[in-house]
Amino acid sequence: MRWTDYYLYTTREVPKDAEVISHQLMIRAGMVKKLAAGIYTYTPFGWRSLTKLSAIVRRELDKVGAMELNMPAIQPAELWQESGRWQKYGKELLRLRDRHDREFCFGPTHEEVITDMVRRDVRSYKQLPINLYQIQVKFRDEVRPRFGLMRGREFLMKDAYSFHASDESLDTTYHLMHDAYCRIFEACQLDYTVVDADSGTIGGASSNEFMVLARTGEDALVRCAESGYAANVEKAEAGELPKPEPGPQGEGDGPQEVSTPGVTSVDEVATFLGVESRQVVKTLIYTSEREELVAVAIRGDREINEVKLANYLDVMHLTLANEEEVQRATGAPVGFAGPVGLSSDLRLIADHSVRDLVRFVCGANRADAHLIGVEWGRDTEPSEWVDLLLVGAGDPCPLSGAPLEQSRGIEVGHIFKLGDKYSEAMGCQFLDEKGRGNPMIMGCYGLGVGRTVAAAIEQGHDDDGIIWPRPLAPFEVLLMSLNPAKEEVRQMADQIYGELQERDIEVLYDDRKERPGVKFKDADLIGIPVRVVIGQKGLAEGKAEISLRRDREKLSVATGDVMTKVMELLAE
RNA sequence: CGGGGCGUAGCUCAGCCUGGUAGAGCGCACGGUUCGGGUCCGUGAGGCCGGAGGUUCAAAUCCUCUCGCCCCGACCA
Numbered sequence: 001m002r003w004t005d006y007y008l009y010t011t012r013e014v015p016k017d018a019e020v021i022s023h024q025l026m027i028r029a030g031m032v033k034k035l036a037a038g039i040y041t042y043t044p045f046g047w048r049s050l051t052k053l054s055a056i057v058r059r060e061l062d063k064v065g066a067m068e069l070n071m072p073a074i075q076p077a078e079l080w081q082e083s084g085r086w087q088k089y090g091k092e093l094l095r096l097r098d099r100h101d102r103e104f105c106f107g108p109t110h111e112e113v114i115t116d117m118v119r120r121d122v123r124s125y126k127q128l129p130i131n132l133y134q135i136q137v138k139f140r141d142e143v144r145p146r147f148g149l150m151r152g153r154e155f156l157m158k159d160a161y162s163f164h165a166s167d168e169s170l171d172t173t174y175h176l177m178h179d180a181y182c183r184i185f186e187a188c189q190l191d192y193t194v195v196d197a198d199s200g201t202i203g204g205a206s207s208n209e210f211m212v213l214a215r216t217g218e219d220a221l222v223r224c225a226e227s228g229y230a231a232n233v234e235k236a237e238a239g240e241l242p243k244p245e246p247g248p249q250g251e252g253d254g255p256q257e258v259s260t261p262g263v264t265s266v267d268e269v270a271t272f273l274g275v276e277s278r279q280v281v282k283t284l285i286y287t288s289e290r291e292e293l294v295a296v297a298i299r300g301d302r303e304i305n306e307v308k309l310a311n312y313l314d315v316m317h318l319t320l321a322n323e324e325e326v327q328r329a330t331g332a333p334v335g336f337a338g339p340v341g342l343s344s345d346l347r348l349i350a351d352h353s354v355r356d357l358v359r360f361v362c363g364a365n366r367a368d369a370h371l372i373g374v375e376w377g378r379d380t381e382p383s384e385w386v387d388l389l390l391v392g393a394g395d396p397c398p399l400s401g402a403p404l405e406q407s408r409g410i411e412v413g414h415i416f417k418l419g420d421k422y423s424e425a426m427g428c429q430f431l432d433e434k435g436r437g438n439p440m441i442m443g444c445y446g447l448g449v450g451r452t453v454a455a456a457i458e459q460g461h462d463d464d465g466i467i468w469p470r471p472l473a474p475f476e477v478l479l480m481s482l483n484p485a486k487e488e489v490r491q492m493a494d495q496i497y498g499e500l501q502e503r504d505i506e507v508l509y510d511d512r513k514e515r516p517g518v519k520f521k522d523a524d525l526i527g528i529p530v531r532v533v534i535g536q537k538g539l540a541e542g543k544a545e546i547s548l549r550r551d552r553e554k555l556s557v558a559t560g561d562v563m564t565k566v567m568e569l570l571a572e
Numbered sequence: 573c574g575g576g577g578c579g580u581a582g583c584u585c586a587g588c589c590u591g592g593u594a595g596a597g598c599g600c601a602c603g604g605u606u607c608g609g610g611u612c613c614g615u616g617a618g619g620c621c622g623g624a625g626g627u628u629c630a631a632a633u634c635c636u637c638u639c640g641c642c643c644c645g646a647c648c649a
Contacts, residue, residue, distance in 0.1 A: 013584050017642050157649050414649060448649035483607060517609040535608055
């Protein structure tokens with residue numbers, strides 16, 4: 001492709017609304033244009049990357065027996081009512097009405113549609129398993145789209161769904177898909193890791209996320225170098241935490257109330273009483289869409305993992321109670337809640353981190369008062385013990401006990417074992433060998449195509465621009481004529497351009513009448529892996545210059561050897 | 573949805589506080605110059621100052637309301 005014929009316009013200045021590097025570079029390199037918040041046009045140049053990734057995805061999924069299909073983006077409300085998600089999904093679901101006032105939504109995901117199709121076609125265990133996928137535009141009306149393609153509202157996603165007669169069959173496909181995903185991200189030369197994940201609104205039993213490691217990632221994850229354990233912090237568990245020393249003994253046998261006027265936060269309490277924050281039990285009051293208050297106890301130096309809590313309570317939206325609710329639940333203002341003497345109809349859920357505390361400190365459920373020397377069993381007992389710990393760096397690995405390392409990642413893929421959540425709700429059944437009807441067991445497998453390309457840029461760039469991993473690069477070779485006004489330069493560049501094309505090498509030929517500086521800057525910005533420069537000086541000695549964007553080391557090659565050298569570099 | 577910020581030329585922004593004929597740089601067009609890391613000089617096109625209402629002799633500027641966008645917290649590929 002000749003640049004002078006191509007639709008590629010770079011910009012020198014970074015647009016003010018682009019925050020993260022991948023977004024800035026994609027806009028500067030002319031790959032995407034914003035149409036509205038979280039909604040982008042891919043230019044021919046940008047689309048090439050997405051197309052390349054899609055091809056890799058198709059190749060690897062086809063290999064494991066998945067079949068590509070295409071489903072409608074617009075979906076009738078009835079299906080979503082059937083699965084129960086019309087109510088549950090919330091505002092992220094973009095709802096529409098047609099001219100007859102019938103309700104539809106723009107699909108954020110396709111469990112309902114695919115389940116509807118399969119339940120009509122598939123009757124027998126002999127037809128299972130089935131694995132279907134599509135690469136399609138999704139729309140999720142995110143409250144806050146951001147970071148360009150990292151979190152768009154409209155985005156390109158590969159979604160796959162598998163149907164099985166047994167859990168074992170699902171396991172087999174799940175592993176095949178897991179491995180296919182690994183091969184996809186490896187093919188893209190991405191530094192990624194697979195973590196245990198929370199399954200969120202899609203639901204289901206177990207799930208794994210594929211995280212591309214990047215400082216700008218929106219997710220935090222922990223890993224153990226020793227055991228290989230890796231999990232999203234939303235899901236992560238820790239081994240047994242070191243036990244704190246017993247707290248101070250109060251006067252008498254039971255807990256002792258001490259006056260703590262105006263002392264509310266854990267740190268203040270600990271300092272005021274001369275104890276460690278780990279010897280304090282922090283009690284928080286939560287509410288949810290069910291409008292039922294619960295008290296949650298955790299060690300004073302730790303945070304509650306609200307995702308774990310929401311899952312445990314089976315609620316969607318969890319919020320800390322307001323002052324009035326806290327007063328109602330504990331009889332005290334915010335800052336003095338504790339597990340002792342709470343009303344019996346208030347659920348008290350305690351994290352394991354407080355289980356081993358001896359003579360701990362906690363709020364007295366009275367204004368300006370705390371208790372010291374409190375013991376579980378003797379003084380109070382939670383209604384349930386649950387793992388609610390937000391795991392962080394340094395916590396012991398649940399498998400090896402070695403300290404966990406924390407890093408950030410971009411979630412580029414997410415695979416779930418759905419079980420029968422949708423097939424049960426929507427009556428997607430098969431007949432087994434004995435002629436009995438059973439709901440199919442399902443798996444579901446997502447991969448963010450645009451996000452993966454953005455993640456590749458987050459990992460591959462320098463101060464001057466993008467450094468594409470070759471499999472995702474819009475072109476493999478950038479051919480540049482430094483002074484096309486000079487006849488011999490133009491002719492040689494044209495000739496090499498022709499030869500590259502003949503060998504089906506994807507070449508972008510910068511034949512623009514621009515000054516060398518402009519061309520070099522653009523070359524660095526758009527980041528094509530192999531660069532071939534034809535300039536007058538080199539040509540006088542019969543030489544062209546070849547370099548890789550990666551290291552920019554220049555190689556002087558006789559013009560006759562350019563093809564060989566390029567092929568060699570591409571073969572690496 | 574809560575908090576903060578921004579809408580002026582295609583892009584990045586100045587002008588607004590203190591109302592008085594709309595500006596710069598980049599980009600674009602044309603001429604010249606230059607020609608291995610965003611040359612230099614000149615000429616030119618391009619804007620109902622996000623929209624609506626109000627105050628005023630006069631509004632980009634002050635007030636009200638709206639719409640859009642961005643950033644920070646609760647959701648997800």
